Amino acid sequence: MAEAKQDRRDRGRGGGPPEFPELLQRAEALVPVLRERAGKAEELRRLPDETIEDLHRSGLFRILQPRRVGGSELPFRSIVELGSVISRGDGSTGWVLANLAAHHWLLGMWPKQAQDEIWGESPDNLIGSALIFPRGRATPAPGGYRLTGRWPFSSGVDAASWSLIGAIVHDQEAGTNEPRIFVLPASDFTIIDTWHVIGLAGTGSKDVAVDDVFVPEYRSVAVREITGGPNPGSGVNSSVLYQLPAISLFAFCIAGVSLGIAQGAIEYFTQTTKTRTSYYTGRNLADFVTLQIHLGEAGAVVDAARSVMLGDCDEATRIVEEGNVPSLEQRARYRRDGAYAATLCTKAVDVLFQATGGGAIYARNPLQRAFRDVHAANAHYVLNWDINGAMYGRVALGLSPDATI
Template sequence: MAGTVPKPKASAEPDADGGAYAAMMARARALLPQLRERSSQTEELRRLPPETERDLHDAGLFRIVQPKRVGGSEFDYVALVDFAEAIGVADASVAWNLANLSSHHWMLAMFDPRAQDAVWKEDANALIASSFVFPAGRANKVDGGYVLRGRWPFSSGVDSSAWNMLAGIVASDDEADGIEYRIFLLPKRDYKIIDTWNASGLRGTGSNDVEVDDVFVAEPMTLEVADLAGGPTPGSAVNPNALYALPVFSLFPYVLSGVALGNAQACLDDYIEIARHRASTYNRARLADLQSTKIKIAEASAKIDAARLIMRSTCIQAMSDARAGHIPDMAAKTKARRDGAFSVNLCTEAVSLLFAASGARGLYTSGALQRQFRDASAINSHIAFNFDAQGTNFGRVALGLPSENLTL
C-alpha cells in the first residue's frame, strides 16, 4: 500500500504556475492502480502495453519537461525525479520509460530549431528513444552533415518511438585535436530495431538494440556534446528557459534515479503492510512485535529518505544555478554524478535489506517483492549508478587530475 511511511515534504516545489504541477502529479497517481494491475502483463510483453502508453500520453506525462511553446509543461528538472518516483511506486519499467522518453523532449529543446521543427511540427507527442553509448557509433563528416553507422544497445521504448537519439564518435584521419562526441537524431525509417531485450529486471522497458548502416544525417539534426556542458545551446533562441541551459551529462543520473526511489518506496510500503498482519511461519510470532522488523523498517526508510533528499536538492540547486547563469565547474559536475550514483545505491540497499528480511515468501512470483528486487538490481546496473566508476572520477578531479568522463 503506497504512502504508508510519511515522505519528507519537498524543500522547493516547482509550481509557480497556479497548481499545474500538483494537478499533473494527481493525474500520475490516479494511474497507479491500473499500472500495478498490468505489471505482470508488462513483464510478459517485455515492453509497455499499448494501453499504458495511452494512459501516459492522455495524462500529459511524457511532456513534463517539453517546452510550453509546443504544448509541453516545461516543469523544472526535478520533475523527472518526482514523476519517476510517483510512477515507480506502481511499476519500475513504466517509470523508466516515462522518465527516459520524457527527458528526450528536454534534450531536443537544445538542438537546432530545425531539428525541433522536424519532430514537433509533425507530432508534438512523438516519442524519442535513445542510446548514449558513444563508442557504439562512428560517423564521418561529409558535405552538409555526417554518415553514421553502428549498433547500439539499451534503446528503451524504441518500438513505440518515432525517433531516436544515437550517440557516436566522429572519426577523422587525424584525431590529434581530440575526439568529437556528437548526438544524432534519426527517424525510425533510418534504423533497424533488433529484438534483444530478454532481461531479468526492468523487463517491460523494451530496451532493444538498434542498428544503422551508413545513413546520412544532416548537420542540423545533430548536436555536439560540448554544446551540452551548461549555458546557451543551439536551441536557446527559441527555448530561453534555464531548464534548457542545464549541463546535460553531469545531471544525467537524475533522469532515471527517481525510478529507483519509487521502486524502493513501494518495497518499503509493501513490507510494512505485510508485517502489520503476518505471523512468522517458523514460530507464529507476530512480525510487528519483533525488534528486528522495526529496525529493518527504520534503516530502509532512512536510506530512501536520504536518497530522495540528495536527488531533489541536486536538481533544485542545478535549476537555481542555471537561472543565475552559473555553469558548474568540473568538481561540481563530478559531484553531481557521484551523488546520483550514491543515492540510487542507497535505494538498492534498502530493497535488498527488505528482500532479505522477507524470507522465503519474497521468492513467490505472485508477489511484487521479487519484481522490485529484480528491478532494483537492474536499475543499479546502469553505468550512471556504478559508484566505483563515478566515485573514481570524482576522486580524480578532487586530486587535481583530469576527468575521465569526456561528456562532462
C-alpha cells in the first residue's frame, strides 16, 4: 500500500483507533454544536467546512472502516447508534455521516487493489455515492468498463474525493443486463448543483454526471457479490462486518438518521413543554393530559423503532458469525423493518409537531426543521414504506423481489 497522508483523526485513549465508548462521548459532545450550525448548513445547502472537520477529527467517518487501514471497525449496529446521536443535533449532518461512513464499510468489500488505491492515498478519503442504477449505463471494455450517466441525490459529494456510482451493465454479446457499482475519483465526475430543497437541505445532495469514463475492473463489483457472505474484499477483510448483506442492511444506516431526528424532537418538546404556558388560559402546558399522551406515544414508537433496528442488525451479525448468510426472507424483512422503523420515527415527529400547535411553524422552532428533515429522509428509496413493504410481501408470498437484496 502506498504511504498514507497524515491521519486527521484524534487517536483513541490507547493510542489506536477510538473504540465505541469514546466515539459515543465525542458524538454527544457535538450535538449542541451541530444544533447551533443547523441553520448555517441549510443556508449553505451543504455541511459547513468546520462540521466536516469535526467529523474527521472525532473519527466518526471511520467507524466501519477496516482496522488494517486504521479504522475503528466497530460492529454494524454502531452506525445506527452513533448516527442517531449526531442526528439529534442536525439531521443533515447525520445523513451525510451515515452515508459516507457506510461507504467505508462498502469499500471493504471491494478488491484489495481498489481499497489500497483509495485508502493508501489517504485513509481519510471520503467516498460519496450515486446509486440509482437505471440512471447509468456501462458497457464492457478491455480491462474494465465504460460508464456514462447522470445521477441525482449524491449526498455530501462536495467533500468526497471518490464516489460509488451504480449503473446497469449492458453486455450485448452475452445478452445480459447486470447492476454493478463503480468507484470513481472526483476527477472522473462532474458535480451539478441542483440541491434546492425543503428537507435535509444541508446535505448537498447534488447531481453527478459521468461522460464515457473508463473504469478498471478492480474498481467495480456486481451488486449480487455483496448480498452476504464472502466477496471480493474478503481476502483482506475477513471479519463478519464485511460479509454482512450490504444491500438489505443499508436501510438501517440511514434509518438511524430518522431515529435521531425523532429523538431530538422528543428532547426539545419535553424540555420546552415543562416551562410553556397556554396563550389562552395561562395554564402550564405540562398539565395538559393530551400533551402528556402525545409525548408518551412519540416516545413509545421511537423506542420500538430503535429496538427493531438494533435487533435486526444483531440478528444479521449473529447469522454471519455462525458461518451462514441471512436467507432471502430475512433480507426482505430487513428492508421491511428499516422502512417501517423510519415510518415510525416520522410518525413521532408528526405527533409532536401537531401537539405543539401554531408555535411549530416558526422558523426559530427546531421542530419545523425536524418535520421537514424526517419527511425528506423517509422519501429515500430504501425507507419508502410502500416500496419495501411490497418487496417483503412479494417474498413472503413466494414471488421474487423486484430488486437484488
